[in-house]
Amino acid sequence: MSPKDHKHPEWERKWRDTMTDHQSAPATEEDWLSMSALLEGGAAAPPETPPQAGPAGGTTWNFLPWLLPVVVTVSLATAYWLYPREATPTIGEELAADRWATEDAEDGTLLLSDEASGRQQAPQAVSDDRGQSAGGSRQRSGMNPASGARATASSGPSPDAPPETQRTSPQDAAGKTPPPRETRPAENRKAGGEAEGETVPRAANGPPEPTPPERVSRPRRRIPRWMPQIARDFDPDAIWKRKIERQIAKLRVEPQRQPKADNGLYPRVRVRY
Amino acid sequence: MQFITARERNKLLAACRRGDRRGQEMLYRKSFPFLLPLVQRYLRDRAEAVSVLNQAMLKIFQSLPDYREQERLEGWMATIVRRTVLNFIRDEGRARRRFHPEAYPAPTSVANTGLENLAAEDILKLLETLPDYLRVVFSLYVFDDYSHPEIARELDITAVASRWRLAKARELLRDAYLSTHEINQQRS
Numbered sequence: 001m002s003p004k005d006h007k008h009p010e011w012e013r014k015w016r017d018t019m020t021d022h023q024s025a026p027a028t029e030e031d032w033l034s035m036s037a038l039l040e041g042g043a044a045a046p047p048e049t050p051p052q053a054g055p056a057g058g059t060t061w062n063f064l065p066w067l068l069p070v071v072v073t074v075s076l077a078t079a080y081w082l083y084p085r086e087a088t089p090t091i092g093e094e095l096a097a098d099r100w101a102t103e104d105a106e107d108g109t110l111l112l113s114d115e116a117s118g119r120q121q122a123p124q125a126v127s128d129d130r131g132q133s134a135g136g137s138r139q140r141s142g143m144n145p146a147s148g149a150r151a152t153a154s155s156g157p158s159p160d161a162p163p164e165t166q167r168t169s170p171q172d173a174a175g176k177t178p179p180p181r182e183t184r185p186a187e188n189r190k191a192g193g194e195a196e197g198e199t200v201p202r203a204a205n206g207p208p209e210p211t212p213p214e215r216v217s218r219p220r221r222r223i224p225r226w227m228p229q230i231a232r233d234f235d236p237d238a239i240w241k242r243k244i245e246r247q248i249a250k251l252r253v254e255p256q257r258q259p260k261a262d263n264g265l266y267p268r269v270r271v272r273y
Numbered sequence: 274m275q276f277i278t279a280r281e282r283n284k285l286l287a288a289c290r291r292g293d294r295r296g297q298e299m300l301y302r303k304s305f306p307f308l309l310p311l312v313q314r315y316l317r318d319r320a321e322a323v324s325v326l327n328q329a330m331l332k333i334f335q336s337l338p339d340y341r342e343q344e345r346l347e348g349w350m351a352t353i354v355r356r357t358v359l360n361f362i363r364d365e366g367r368a369r370r371r372f373h374p375e376a377y378p379a380p381t382s383v384a385n386t387g388l389e390n391l392a393a394e395d396i397l398k399l400l401e402t403l404p405d406y407l408r409v410v411f412s413l414y415v416f417d418d419y420s421h422p423e424i425a426r427e428l429d430i431t432a433v434a435s436r437w438r439l440a441k442a443r444e445l446l447r448d449a450y451l452s453t454h455e456i457n458q459q460r461s
Contacts, residue, residue, distance in 0.1 A: 012415045015396050019310065019416055022393035027305035035301055035327045036294070039334065 247273075276307050282346055290337050301330055307347065308354050310393070314412040315358045317401045329357035355417065359427055362409055391450075402449045403442055410435055411442035 008016075027035075252272040259266060277285065277300075285303075288296025305326070312322040312329075333353050340349060391399070400408055409428065413419040414435075421432040421439075428435070 008415065015391070016416055018391070018393050019314070019396060022310050023306040024309040024313070025306065027302050027309075031305065031323050031327075032298060032301060034323070035330060036298070038327050038331050039294070039297060 276303050276347065286337060286340070286346075289334060297334060304330075304347075304350060308350065310397070311351060311354055312358050313397055314400060314416055315362060315409055317405070317408070325358055325361050326354065328361075329354040332357060362405070363428065399446055399449050399453075403445055407438050407442040407445065410438040411446075414439050 250273065254270045254272060256267055256270045258268075281303075285296050285300045289300055308329070309322060309326055312326050313319065316322040316325060333350055336353065340346070400412070403411065410424055413424050413427065414421070419427070421435040424430075424435040425432040430438075
């Protein structure tokens with residue numbers, strides 16, 4: 001007797017005992033026919049048995065026709081988005097390249113100003129391949145006043161020193177200096193565009209014009225396609241700098257009213273943040 | 274309830290696991306008289322009860338590889354049948370029907386002496402007079418020994434509603450018995 005039996009009245013307990021031993025009439029042929037129809041249509045074959053001939057055998061892999069295209073599509077999409085892109089740079093990459101070029105140009109300016117102070121070996125190597133310096137061409141053509149001014153500033157202080165006297169052989173320059181700067185893409189663009197406009201007198205039967213070195217472009221950073229543009233141009237140093245400058249601009253320095261008994265320990269001014 | 278000997282059971286189970294249709298038919302025919310009353314406690318119509326039992330038997334055949342030999346086959350099958358019936362009732366929404374008091378006579382005090390000596394067929398007939406949502410609660414509580422919280426969980430109702438339905442089912446069963454008994458006495 002179960003612990004719940006006290007809740008059941010006597011007749012319910014009797015009913016339970018009666019129904020426990022109760023058997024209904026045996027299954028009719030109609031009952032079994034409906035059951036066999038279910039078995040045939042419902043794949044009653046257990047999964048561990050080998051595949052049977054007929055509809056029961058193929059039900060395990062019925063999902064393949066729709067699963068396979070889904071898997072293939074998802075894999076292709078994933079590969080497409082994750083694979084780094086190398087062709088056709090976007091506007092962001094062009095901007096980044098220009099920024100690098102600007103930085104390189106500034107570096108070049110610094111080097112040229114170094115040249116003015118007497119260390120001219122490195123920039124001379126740049127100018128040797130075309131027979132004249134890029135700075136000189138800028139100055140002559142006047143197409144780029146800023147860079148021309150820069151070039152003037154760099155080469156201006158040494159007018160009395162003819163360039164021929166300061167030149168070193170290309171081999172020596174290549175041995176002493178870092179790789180030539182005209183290999184940078186933006187500078188190539190500027191220097192090349194200006195070089196096209198000038199006329200260089202040459203002897204008709206002179207030695208063959210030295211072929212310019214092949215442009216070696218800086219290898220493009222492999223930026224994944226899924227990386228957003230904002231992440232590509234993200235410059236944490238500049239952001240920090242702007243932030244600190246803003247904070248400094250907000251500072252207010254106020255003179256403090258001095259107490260009567262000034263022992264020199266009170267601050268004279270107060271900085272408000 | 275034991276409808277099969279251990280030796281027969283092993284043979285039948287092996288045949289059913291192979292997918293042998295004759296073995297499946299034998300197991301079906303042997304277990305049918307024991308399992309159908311279990312379904313009929315919940316479902317009034319025999320054809321409907323057989324349909325649900327067949328669904329349960331299909332599940333049994335499909336789940337035979339999961340059956341562990343140390344388990345009682347009868348109990349395992351009865352559990353699957355009961356779960357199938359309850360799922361059917363839940364899916365059909367039969368346990369959620371609202372009670373309309375005007376449709377039933379007022380409860381009367383009836384002596385229980387007559388109820389005790391009913392045969393199984395009479396019990397089933399009396400159960401058929403109950404509406405579905407009361408019969409399910411009564412069967413679960415009386416025959417399957419469920420508690421009210423368990424019934425509430427199964428049928429997605431409250432335990433209070435389960436208690437109320439059980440009390441209502443008892444009253445209606447007494448009334449139905451009384452009316453049947455009076456008719457029989459008048460005939461005799």
